[in-house]
Every structure is written in structure tokens, then in C-alpha cells.
Amino acid sequence: MKIILFLPNTTSHKNDSIWVKKKRRMGYAPTSLTLLSALVPKQLNAEVRVIDEAVESVDIDDWSADLVGISVLTANAPYAYALSKKLRKRGITVVLGGVHTTLMPEEAIQNADAIVIGYAEKSWPQLLLDFSNGRLKKVYRPEGWKEVFQGRAMPAPDRSKLHWNQYILPNRIEATRGCYNKCSFCVIPGFNQAHFSKRPIDAIIKEIKQMPSKRVAFLDSSPTEDIEYSKALMKAMIPLKIKWYSCATTKIINDDEWFELARKSGCRGVLTGFESINQQAINDTRKRFNKVERYGELVRKLHDAKISILGTFILGFDHDDHDVFDATLEFVNSVKIDILHFAIATPFPGTPFYNKLLNENRILHQEWEKYDGHHVVFQPNKLSPEELRNGFFELHRRAHSYRSIYKRLSGAYHSLGFRLIANWGFRLYGKYQMNHIA
Numbered sequence: 001m002k003i004i005l006f007l008p009n010t011t012s013h014k015n016d017s018i019w020v021k022k023k024r025r026m027g028y029a030p031t032s033l034t035l036l037s038a039l040v041p042k043q044l045n046a047e048v049r050v051i052d053e054a055v056e057s058v059d060i061d062d063w064s065a066d067l068v069g070i071s072v073l074t075a076n077a078p079y080a081y082a083l084s085k086k087l088r089k090r091g092i093t094v095v096l097g098g099v100h101t102t103l104m105p106e107e108a109i110q111n112a113d114a115i116v117i118g119y120a121e122k123s124w125p126q127l128l129l130d131f132s133n134g135r136l137k138k139v140y141r142p143e144g145w146k147e148v149f150q151g152r153a154m155p156a157p158d159r160s161k162l163h164w165n166q167y168i169l170p171n172r173i174e175a176t177r178g179c180y181n182k183c184s185f186c187v188i189p190g191f192n193q194a195h196f197s198k199r200p201i202d203a204i205i206k207e208i209k210q211m212p213s214k215r216v217a218f219l220d221s222s223p224t225e226d227i228e229y230s231k232a233l234m235k236a237m238i239p240l241k242i243k244w245y246s247c248a249t250t251k252i253i254n255d256d257e258w259f260e261l262a263r264k265s266g267c268r269g270v271l272t273g274f275e276s277i278n279q280q281a282i283n284d285t286r287k288r289f290n291k292v293e294r295y296g297e298l299v300r301k302l303h304d305a306k307i308s309i310l311g312t313f314i315l316g317f318d319h320d321d322h323d324v325f326d327a328t329l330e331f332v333n334s335v336k337i338d339i340l341h342f343a344i345a346t347p348f349p350g351t352p353f354y355n356k357l358l359n360e361n362r363i364l365h366q367e368w369e370k371y372d373g374h375h376v377v378f379q380p381n382k383l384s385p386e387e388l389r390n391g392f393f394e395l396h397r398r399a400h401s402y403r404s405i406y407k408r409l410s411g412a413y414h415s416l417g418f419r420l421i422a423n424w425g426f427r428l429y430g431k432y433q434m435n436h437i438a
């Protein structure tokens with residue numbers, strides 16, 4: 001049996017982008033498809049190819065496969081459906097999975113031979129066995145994945161299947177899945193029903209020891225939800241002498257031991273979703289544990305532990321008016337956030353944010369390819385769509401001016417090369433987006 005597992009691009013990462021031309025993805029290697037590769041039952045003796053279009057140009061006319069699995073995000077859904085149609089016309093069986101498939105199963109099923117909803121540790125091997133027996137079902141649900149994930153027999157992703165030198169952080173690993181919170185704009189609660197699952201720490205340590213390099217990125221959406229587990233994992237990682245990167249919510253701020261263990265275990269960077277500098281906007285999203293008045297303190301504590309921070313911000317919430325762009329710029333410069341990621345508020349289908357805007361008749365269209373954080377797809381409350389779009393790109397440009405980079409990076413001198421390169425990357429990325437996003 002020949003299987004191709006495919007991660008398609010979104011419009012924000014077209015094939016002509018510098019990242020693909022240089023054959024270098026800007027960040028992390030994807031793990032979902034390499035995990036699916038590892039889950040293929042051995043008795044099928046299958047030949048598996050994994051393709052990440054972000055670093056590899058593809059021509060599907062050249063594909064020879066019995067079954068193609070496509071991971072679908074909202075922004076690549078129309079493209080994934082078009083690919084699926086072409087492949088199915090050639091007699092190739094197409095299976096769709098991923099976040100968009102999970103949140104919009106009725107839509108996805110119209111565009112595939114079968115769909116996989118949610119995590120697939122149990123359902124994917126079963127699907128392949130059914131396929132080989134000529135008994136493929138239409139829908140595979142996520143029953144049983146948690147027992148595998150939380151057990152010691154969870155396979156490591158098949159990392160040999162990707163071109164690892166094309167990623168800045170090729171070694172990705174999962175320690176936890178899900179999140180207890182229900183932020184209104186986030187797809188994670190819908191994907192995982194607001195559950196939080198943890199792998200055994202000894203299994204994680206074993207997997208890290210098998211990795212080819214000493215730089216590791218955790219891909220967990222909210223790994224600090226259980227802070228005692230997080231600290232136990234960091235204690236166990238100290239002897240490994242690795243450098244690691246991860247998400248962390250602002251909830252860590254009251255636990256000084258967390259910062260100390262993070263420093264000792266080799267944490268070099270965290271990604272934190274600040275979302276907004278407007279507390280009312282934060283409260284509206286149900287992310288009330290984010291306290292704007294303590295953002296600066298969090299950054300200082302991380303810098304004291306020699307940890308860099310990538311802060312993410314969303315523009316266009318209902319409380320945002322014309323002042324939000326200048327105010328956000330001033331804020332990120334003053335609290336010295338090392339690396340910045342801005343996004344236009346995007347109501348992903350299946351989220352409470354989407355349902356609210358739909359009820360208020362404020363969804364402008366359902367062109368999913370534009371649900372990518374760079375397009376305005378709803379009517380903002382205090383801005384026009386053009387004002388939001390232009391303000392967003394202008395903020396991105398100004399926040400990555402040499403003046404802003406200097407202001408943000410001065411005062412803390414750990415990992416200076418890494419922080420400078422990351423800012424340079426985002427500066428280039430913003431220019432590309434501005435020129436290519438219609």
C-alpha cells in the first residue's frame with residue numbers, strides 16, 4: 001500500500017514565498033503527519049511519504065498513491081478540497097483530518113472518501129486496516145486516543161520522514177494536549193472539549209533522549225495548565241542539558257519556582273498569548289486570567305531567567321478603536337517584548353467568537369482561505385474593515401522598524417543573536433504579507 005500524508009499551504013505561505021524558495025520553514029517542523037506515519041500498522045507493509053508544502057514544492061500529478069491523507073486548517077480548506085477532488089478523480093482514496101475537519105465535519109465529509117475527527121491514535125490505524133480490507137467507513141471518531149497518549153506505548157513521530165534541515169526547530173514533542181480554558185476565539189476547546197491530558201514524564205524524557213539534537217520545541221497548546229506537572233517535567237529535564245522552547249500562559253507569573261526550574265532545565269524561549277492590551281477585550285474573550293497590568297512583570301521575570309518571549313496579539317476585538325495600534329506599539333516597546341506576532345481577529349468556524357458574530361450578522365463572507373489572521377473577515381465594532389487591515393499591517397511594520405527592535409531588545413542581552421534573527425525574520429515576513437495579501 002502506498003500512502004501520502006500531506007500538509008498543504010495556506011495563502012499566507014504560497015509556493016513563491018521566500019521560505020519555500022529558500023527551502024526553509026520559518027519555525028517548527030510539523031508533527032501531526034509524522035505521528036500518523038508512525039501509527040501505520042506494520043502488517044500493512046506500507047510505503048509512507050510525508051510532504052510539508054511549506055518547504056517542498058509539489059505537483060500532485062506526479063503522485064502515485066493508494067491513499068492520501070490531508071491535514072486541513074481553515075485557511076487551506078478550499079485548496080485541500082480542490083486537491084481532494086483531483087485525486088479522487090484519479091481513483092485515489094482521500095482522507096481528511098485536522099482542525100478544520102474536526103470543527104466542520106459535515107462540510108469536510110462532502111469533500112473526501114473518509115474523515116478523521118480529532119486525535120487519531122486509535123482511529124487512524126483502524127481506518128487503514130478497514131481500507132486494506134475494502135471496508136472504509138465515512139467517519140472515524142477520536143475514541144481511545146487518550147489511553148494511548150497517556151500511556152507508555154505512545155509511538156514517537158517518525159521524524160525520518162521530513163527534511164529536517166529545512167526547519168529552524170525540527171525536534172518537536174508533545175507533553176500535553178488540550179487546555180482547561182475556553183477562550184472564545186480559540187479552536188483548541190472545540191478540538192479537545194476543554195480537556196487536558198498529560199503524558200508520563202519518563203516517556204517524554206526517553207523520547208527527548210532519542211532526538212538527534214539538543215534543541216527541542218514543545219508543541220503543546222497550553223502546557224502550563226498543570227503547573228506542578230510542568231515543574232516535575234522541568235526537574236526531570238535538567239540532566240538532559242537541552243535548550244527548549246514552549247508555550248506558557250500568563251498563569252505562571254505567581255510561581256517563582258517555575259521560572260527557576262525553566263532556567264535550570266534549559267528553557268530559552270516561551271510563546272505567550274497576551275492577545276490584547278485592553279483588559280475589557282481580554283475579559284470578553286474569557287481569558288480573564290490575563291492581567292494586562294502584570295504583562296511587564298511577566299516579561300521581566302522571564303528575562304531575569306534568561307528566557308526570551310514571543311508575545312502574540314490579536315487586533316480587531318470589539319473594544320479596539322483607532323487608538324489600539326499606537327497604544328499596542330507603545331506598550332510592546334515599553335515592556336520590551338522580544339519577538340512579536342500580530343494577527344487580525346479571526347472567527348474560526350466552530351468557535352464561540354464565530355457563533356457570536358454570525359448571530360450578530362457580522363460575518364462578511366465564508367471564504368475560508370482568508371481566515372488566516374491576515375484578512376478581515378467580519379465587520380469590526382469600532383473600525384471599518386479597511387482601517388483594521390491597514391492598521392494591522394502598519395503596526396506590524398512599525399513594530400519591526402530598527403527603532404522598535406532596538407527599544408524592545410535593549411536592556412536584556414541573553415540570546416541576543418536569536419532574538420535579532422527572529423525579529424529580522426518577522427520583519428521580512430511582514431513585508432511579504434503586505435505585498436501579497438489582497
Ligand code: SF4
Pocket residue numbers: 178179180181182183186187188189221222249273287
Ligand atoms: S487561547 Fe490558550 S489558554 Fe485559551 S483556550 Fe486556547 S490554548 Fe487555552
